Amino acid sequence: MIEVKDVYFTYPNNVEALKGVSLNIRKGDFVAIMGQNGAGKTTLVKHFNGLLKPTKGTVTVNGVDTREESVAKLSRGIGFVFQNPDNQLFCETVEEEVAFALRNFGFEDKIIQKRVEWAINLLGLAKHRQSSPFMLSGGERKRVALASVLAWNPDVVILDEPTIGQDYQQKEKLRQFIVQLNAQGKTVVVVTHDVEFVAECNPRVVLMAQGEIVVDGDAKHVLTNAKLVTEASIVPPQISQIFMGLTDLGLPFDIIDVYEARDILLDFLGGDL
Amino acid sequence: MDDILCESRTVNKTLAIINTSGLIYTYPGGREPSLVDVSLTIEKGDYVILTGPSGCGKTTLCRCLNGLIPHFYSGKLEGEIKVASLTVSEHSIYELAKHVGLVFQNPENQLFALSVEKDVAFGLENLGVPREDMRARVDWALQMTGIYDLRERAPHELSGGQQQRVAIACVLAMKPDIMVLDEPTSFLDPLGAQKIFEVIGDLNKKLGITVILVEHRLDLASKYANHVIVMDEGKVVLDGKPLDVFDSESARLIGVGIPKATRLYQALRQSGVYLNRVPVNSQEATLLLQEVLTRDRG
Numbered sequence: 001m002i003e004v005k006d007v008y009f010t011y012p013n014n015v016e017a018l019k020g021v022s023l024n025i026r027k028g029d030f031v032a033i034m035g036q037n038g039a040g041k042t043t044l045v046k047h048f049n050g051l052l053k054p055t056k057g058t059v060t061v062n063g064v065d066t067r068e069e070s071v072a073k074l075s076r077g078i079g080f081v082f083q084n085p086d087n088q089l090f091c092e093t094v095e096e097e098v099a100f101a102l103r104n105f106g107f108e109d110k111i112i113q114k115r116v117e118w119a120i121n122l123l124g125l126a127k128h129r130q131s132s133p134f135m136l137s138g139g140e141r142k143r144v145a146l147a148s149v150l151a152w153n154p155d156v157v158i159l160d161e162p163t164i165g166q167d168y169q170q171k172e173k174l175r176q177f178i179v180q181l182n183a184q185g186k187t188v189v190v191v192t193h194d195v196e197f198v199a200e201c202n203p204r205v206v207l208m209a210q211g212e213i214v215v216d217g218d219a220k221h222v223l224t225n226a227k228l229v230t231e232a233s234i235v236p237p238q239i240s241q242i243f244m245g246l247t248d249l250g251l252p253f254d255i256i257d258v259y260e261a262r263d264i265l266l267d268f269l270g271g272d273l
Numbered sequence: 274m275d276d277i278l279c280e281s282r283t284v285n286k287t288l289a290i291i292n293t294s295g296l297i298y299t300y301p302g303g304r305e306p307s308l309v310d311v312s313l314t315i316e317k318g319d320y321v322i323l324t325g326p327s328g329c330g331k332t333t334l335c336r337c338l339n340g341l342i343p344h345f346y347s348g349k350l351e352g353e354i355k356v357a358s359l360t361v362s363e364h365s366i367y368e369l370a371k372h373v374g375l376v377f378q379n380p381e382n383q384l385f386a387l388s389v390e391k392d393v394a395f396g397l398e399n400l401g402v403p404r405e406d407m408r409a410r411v412d413w414a415l416q417m418t419g420i421y422d423l424r425e426r427a428p429h430e431l432s433g434g435q436q437q438r439v440a441i442a443c444v445l446a447m448k449p450d451i452m453v454l455d456e457p458t459s460f461l462d463p464l465g466a467q468k469i470f471e472v473i474g475d476l477n478k479k480l481g482i483t484v485i486l487v488e489h490r491l492d493l494a495s496k497y498a499n500h501v502i503v504m505d506e507g508k509v510v511l512d513g514k515p516l517d518v519f520d521s522e523s524a525r526l527i528g529v530g531i532p533k534a535t536r537l538y539q540a541l542r543q544s545g546v547y548l549n550r551v552p553v554n555s556q557e558a559t560l561l562l563q564e565v566l567t568r569d570r571g
């Protein structure tokens with residue numbers, strides 16, 4: 001679905017942000033891209049809808065080389081939420097903002113109304129439907145950006161730091177929704193520093209450092225590998241940190257889930273009593 | 274690292290450095306007040322975590338502390354705010370900036386100079402810091418935030434996390450009496466965030482700088498704080514010592530995030546396994562588990 005082959009990207013100021021990245025994202029994948037500030041995560045995902053074109057190498061989306069297609073066409077099936085929501089909000093009210101893409105794609109009014117209603121409620125924005133997006137709090141603005149993309153139900157969603165500014169309840173709602181989207185066969189790519197969020201979603205994890213991919217594997221193995229994690233400037237999830245301190249007792253360290261942790265501990269105690 | 278950290282400052286712990294009473298504020302065009310009867314006292318040298326659901330008024334309160342409200346955002350303000358003995362409504366943002374530094378929630382809104390180091394130096398020029406001292410303070414702040422190598426880059430040509438580091442460096446360099454940080458590590462990688470919390474913790478401990486930190490992820494900074502304020506719908510709903518606040522039932526109801534270490538404690542308790550205390554971070558949980566696992570093994 002998205003094929004990245006040996007991609008290099010250099011910004012006009014000569015910063016080499018990607019240095020030979022190859023990555024294959026299949027339909028229905030759930031991928032989390034993680035890694036240090038400046039590693040090239042945002043630069044990489046901006047290649048997925050043609051916002052940036054490789055300096056060298058190729059990116060193909062559904063078999064089409066992104067250099068041969070307009071951003072507008074490429075974006076038709078790909079919903080993209082920017083790291084900073086201010087770069088994507090421009091309408092006068094939240095409602096208009098959320099309806100914008102739907103109108104643009106020519107949906108019927110009735111459907112637009114329904115989808116807007118649904119997205120506004122999902123993201124907890126009902127109270128603010130008539131407000132200007134620029135008169136909202138930081139977390140609220142991020143949720144407007146999320147709503148405006150999720151409303152039109154794209155086949156691929158790319159979310160750059162979706163949990164920024166969200167409290168635990170909003171984050172949990174968002175997590176459940178993303179997992180559900182993916183279960184319905186949608187392709188989901190999130191860029192995030194939120195290790196606990198990733199531990200709970202349990203996606204495929206791609207770690208980046210200095211313009212390159214360091215490792216590509218399942219969350220449990222990547223996030224509990226102390227060496228890799230340090231290289232990418234992240235920290236293991238709390239549960240794994242706890243278990244790393246218990247390996248002397250013969251317990252495993254590659255545990256990221258609270259309930260799995262509980263069961264292992266109960267087993268250990270039970271077996272001995 | 275810290276020549277600058279070691280210059281001593283006399284700390285008078287018992288002095289209220291921030292005091293608000295009956296604060297009610299409505300933004301221009303706002304349908305309802307964003308702050309409702311907020312009365313707070315923060316003492317000199319406090320390390321305060323300010324938390325609460327998205328939209329509850331945290332950023333609005335921060336804006337009251339450095340004078341953006343009422344000098345930049347007009348709207349309707351009732352009640353009184355005193356910061357470093359100054360009544361905020363009677364002193365300009367410029368004057369207040371000598372005492373209060375604010376790291377904005379959105380770093381892009383804080384950066385405007387042509388290079389990273391010019392942005393960091395800008396605040397110092399305003400404070401009238403002599404040229405000779407300026408270089409050292411700028412370099413120190415750039416090093417503390419891990420962006421020394423980026424000092425000649427234009428801020429708009431940086432990644433999100435790099436920009437946020439610049440925004441933090443700007444305020445660190447000024448070493449104001451009061452640092453207000455509005456979700457300062459939301460864009461940072463986890464190791465970077467840890468490092469920033471350490472630097473801020475150090476400034477608080479060694480220089481007695483008063484810290485007000487807005488944060489959703491309580492496990493990250495709780496070990497440094499001595500005071501937690503929880504807001505909901507514009508009101509202050511909890512105000513006290515960290516453990517008292519984290520353990521309270523109402524914190525749970527408002528949806529303040531419970532650290533995973535605490536969740537594991539709760540899951541074990543439901544199955545009849547009791548740890549000696551409630552852990553709030555992984556180190557504590559490991560120690561408490563070691564006790565139980567080795568004791569029960571006999």
Ligand SMILES: Nc1ncnc2c1ncn2[C@@H]1O[C@H](COP(=O)(O)OP(=O)(O)OP(=O)(O)O)[C@@H](O)[C@H]1O
Binds near residue numbers: 013016017040044083
């Ligand atoms: N518009 C730009 N012009 C020039 N250089 C840029 C630009 N945007 C990013 N860079 C540089 O490219 C590199 C990769 O940046 P990118 O934004 O992809 O990082 P990131 O992994 O998303 O980081 P973060 O976690 O901080 O968001 C960095 O060194 C950054 O300074």
Ligand SMILES: Nc1ncnc2c1ncn2[C@@H]1O[C@H](COP(=O)(O)OP(=O)(O)OP(=O)(O)O)[C@@H](O)[C@H]1O
Binds near residue numbers: 128136165328
């Ligand atoms: N410039 C503005 N004009 C009008 N209303 C605003 C403005 N900024 C914020 N508000 C409203 O005031 C309330 C409090 O916003 P504030 O930014 O203080 O929340 P917050 O607690 O910082 O939230 P977050 O965690 O999402 O950043 C919200 O309901 C918001 O919609």
Ligand SMILES: [Mg+2]
Binds near residue numbers: 433434
């Ligand atoms: Mg980025």
Ligand SMILES: [Mg+2]
Binds near residue numbers: 331455
């Ligand atoms: Mg805020």
